[in-house]
Amino acid sequence: MEFHTTYSDNNYTIYVDNGILNETLQKYTSQYNQVFYIIDSHVYDLHEEKFTNFDTVIKVPRGESFKTIENTIAVIDELLDQNIKRNDLVVVIGGGATGDGGAFVSSITLRGVDYIHVPTTLLAHDSAIGGKTAINRPHGKNLVGTFYRPNAVIYDLDFFETLPEEEVLSGFGEVIKHAMLAGKESINRLVDETKDGLDITRLNEFILYGIKTKMYYVSVDEKEDNLRKFLNLGHTLGHALEYSFKLKHGHAVVLGIIGSLYISNKMYNDIFDLESLISYLKKIGYDLSPLKEMNTTEMIHYMSSDKKNMRKSFIGYIILREYGHPELIEISTSDLEALLNEMKAII
């Protein structure tokens, strides 16, 4: 399957399928003098046989540990050592973290060289669209970066074979979020098709749905001045839980979404059947216990420093008026804490 982005310019194609890596890559690499491959070292070890005909491979620390200034500069220096030119190509192979860091490298080396992302996790469907690149600083995640679009995204689902279940569930968290933002029909189909468990070989369609939904928000607001903020559904409480319980990102987002829908139900007369949703989530494998165990005072403390906040003692929180209709509300820290405590009862 192919999806074409719908920006006003600099569009690119996202290929989603099994076993497409080498054939699709070749369409692009044949147009360049030199091609450099930046590969997550763990992915390299697991899938070495896929990379045998690659010339210049730069293995990088796995996952999030790559996203430091030191590591990205080391890669840039390696590219410069190898005499990279403005019209060469960089191919970045790995999850969202490798993608973020590799795209950042591509965007600042020689003021920007072409790059292709080959996502190897389910979560990375999220970063396939949006053009955000990033590395971390001691002050926090993703604080340094650029907006820079890839020349293509080649999503070869064969990589999923080695993905641990917790990574699948984490990625699926963002898939759920995107389906809820897309609307009732999307989320209902998603739940229906996966209610007996996640079959990693049958997620192509939902990956594409997720990409399409994200494309919609990003195309109306690339620089996150307004609507794009809705993509943070589940992220306010999610980030606090992620940090406090050291959860995988998408897992935390799922927990955060429950928090959002709980508030929606309070505001809009129980429009969501939270009970069914919760039992579905448990069934497919999510551990919801952090929502029961969280220290709400501590959560409020984290959420108070969120970028979306506009007033002191109030927290900017994204809820759903209904599926497909996100809203940004401001809720006082005391009201929020009371609601979160109340919610513990239904987990």
Next chain:
Amino acid sequence: MEFHTTYSDNNYTIYVDNGILNETLQKYTSQYNQVFYIIDSHVYDLHEEKFTNFDTVIKVPRGESFKTIENTIAVIDELLDQNIKRNDLVVVIGGGATGDGGAFVSSITLRGVDYIHVPTTLLAHDSAIGGKTAINRPHGKNLVGTFYRPNAVIYDLDFFETLPEEEVLSGFGEVIKHAMLAGKESINRLVDETKDGLDITRLNEFILYGIKTKMYYVSVDEKEDNLRKFLNLGHTLGHALEYSFKLKHGHAVVLGIIGSLYISNKMYNDIFDLESLISYLKKIGYDLSPLKEMNTTEMIHYMSSDKKNMRKSFIGYIILREYGHPELIEISTSDLEALLNEMKAII
């Protein structure tokens, strides 16, 4: 005087005049919550009285020494320490080097914050247009950077009062280049108005001309795929001389231009009156002796690694068919060396 850029979008205004800093700045700063000032430490010491009402000042190593990854990251960390937000403003005060580094910082902090450049050298008129940001690596100059436009350029010529003569001459080198690229009329007027010496208080007009000429080339080819390359007139031999004799950049460019016109004369029947040009340049203060003393074999060696080269043993060289009509030629290294040796006689 004000000049408005003519890109297809994201345009900005360049203000050029004496004593305009604080008043013009205020028009912008009043729109922001927080404003951070990145200032060349040498400029800070010389002009401290101009900066008394600035809140958050970050002094940075003077000139080119700022353009390292370590220094730029230190500034980013300082901005993050001070809790910079996406909608805050950075004001960068200094020459082209401070501008390059400060703009780079602005372009990658929180994926890009607004910034204003306040150039304090004549040479920086060149970087007021073009949106190139850069830092250096051990491999070479300007190898890491972004394309990122300022929100305004405020050129307060009062800063020139403390500019050493060699910096004035260096900046004027690029002014001459821009006038030659603009056409016969421009360069003739420039020579005519300055033939009795450079009066730093009367250069506003030529700064604006230079900016306009650069704007033309940049607007037709922002990413330097073709026409923008002509802005490198004088830079091929210039860079070699700059490196070998440790010259100021614009001084080296002037010497490089003489080399270009010498080749033009060989190809196109002495269309340029080089003798007059040389005596004019000497009169206003340029030391042309490196052109006599250079080791041409060494120069060829440097030029062979130039980015513009397309064929082995040939050097891509920009000459002028006439003023206003640059051409990119390929010249064999042996022919070029012979010509450069021959040229020594006329210096």
